Amino acid sequence: MEFVKLVGPAGIFFIMFSIALSIKPAAFMSIIKNPLSFYVGIIAQVIGLPLIGFTLALTIPFPPEVKIGIVLITCLPGAVTSNYICKKLNGNVPLSISLTAITSLIAFVTIPFILKIYLLFVFEDYSTEIFNENLVRASLNIFIIVTIPVIAGVIFNTIFENFSKKIDPLFDKISTILFILIVGIAVYQDFEEIPEYLKFAGIKTVLIFVFAFVMATLLAKLFKLNKRDQITITVETVLQNGAMGFVIGAFIFDDIKYIMPVAAYALLQYIFILIYFSYIKKVNKN
Numbered sequence: 001m002e003f004v005k006l007v008g009p010a011g012i013f014f015i016m017f018s019i020a021l022s023i024k025p026a027a028f029m030s031i032i033k034n035p036l037s038f039y040v041g042i043i044a045q046v047i048g049l050p051l052i053g054f055t056l057a058l059t060i061p062f063p064p065e066v067k068i069g070i071v072l073i074t075c076l077p078g079a080v081t082s083n084y085i086c087k088k089l090n091g092n093v094p095l096s097i098s099l100t101a102i103t104s105l106i107a108f109v110t111i112p113f114i115l116k117i118y119l120l121f122v123f124e125d126y127s128t129e130i131f132n133e134n135l136v137r138a139s140l141n142i143f144i145i146v147t148i149p150v151i152a153g154v155i156f157n158t159i160f161e162n163f164s165k166k167i168d169p170l171f172d173k174i175s176t177i178l179f180i181l182i183v184g185i186a187v188y189q190d191f192e193e194i195p196e197y198l199k200f201a202g203i204k205t206v207l208i209f210v211f212a213f214v215m216a217t218l219l220a221k222l223f224k225l226n227k228r229d230q231i232t233i234t235v236e237t238v239l240q241n242g243a244m245g246f247v248i249g250a251f252i253f254d255d256i257k258y259i260m261p262v263a264a265y266a267l268l269q270y271i272f273i274l275i276y277f278s279y280i281k282k283v284n285k286n
Contacts (some may be wrong), residue, residue, distance in 0.1 A: 020153020242266025
């Protein structure tokens with residue numbers, strides 16, 4: 001946990017800046033002209049996913065740490081890799097970028113607010129009391145390491161467009177390495193206790209995949225979105241920013257048990273996406 005607290009904020013700052021290097025104000029123009037898919041994506045991520053987290057945490061008898069971890073997972077913004085995966089699946093990349101950017105920009109409000117509501121009405125243990133007392137500080141920390149680098153990245157890309165294109169691939173690779181380091185070293189430091197954590201957290205996180213996938217699919221069909229937008233909203237809804245969850249969890253709680261569900265989800269989500277990727281490729285061939 002100490003490594004995550006010390007190195008994690010700088011790592012997340014870099015990762016979020018890297019995401020923003022592919023974002024330009026012009027990318028939002030197509031969304032403004034046809035905003036329905038964007039609104040559906042925002043509803044799925046900011047409202048639908050947290051409701052799934054609340055429902056799972058309140059109705060299934062998980063240990064308290066797992067319940068809080070599940071709620072934390074469901075209020076995170078999209079993963080660093082979601083834009084790349086949408087491109088590979090022939091999804092709507094500008095829509096993917098816009099959803100990632102907006103959910104990241106507002107994360108300093110949505111994450112503490114959603115956690116605050118859940119913890120306030122459900123738990124009264126020591127960890128949650130600390131969080132309840134430090135809501136403003138938690139929001140400020142998230143704003144500094146998530147929102148500011150996204151804004152800075154968009155401005156940098158707008159002013160130095162050609163240079164941004166050159167360094168973007170390198171920064172993507174570094175971001176991937178940082179993600180692996182943040183999660184990997186945090187897990188390694190508590191390696192002896194991981195089997196016990198995963199016994200409670202691993203299988204439970206699969207339920208989030210299932211419900212998130214079903215919700216995203218139903219919303220896309222309900223609003224009659226085209227295939228590319230359906231793929232994008234599904235990917236953006238299912239893929240969560242695990243590295244950010246680790247760092248934010250370390251800010252809020254002092255016990256790794258609360259963020260082990262985030263670790264389990266961060267790893268398992270790519271297995272789910274690989275299955276989805278194979279399915280989409282097969283459908284496209286037919």
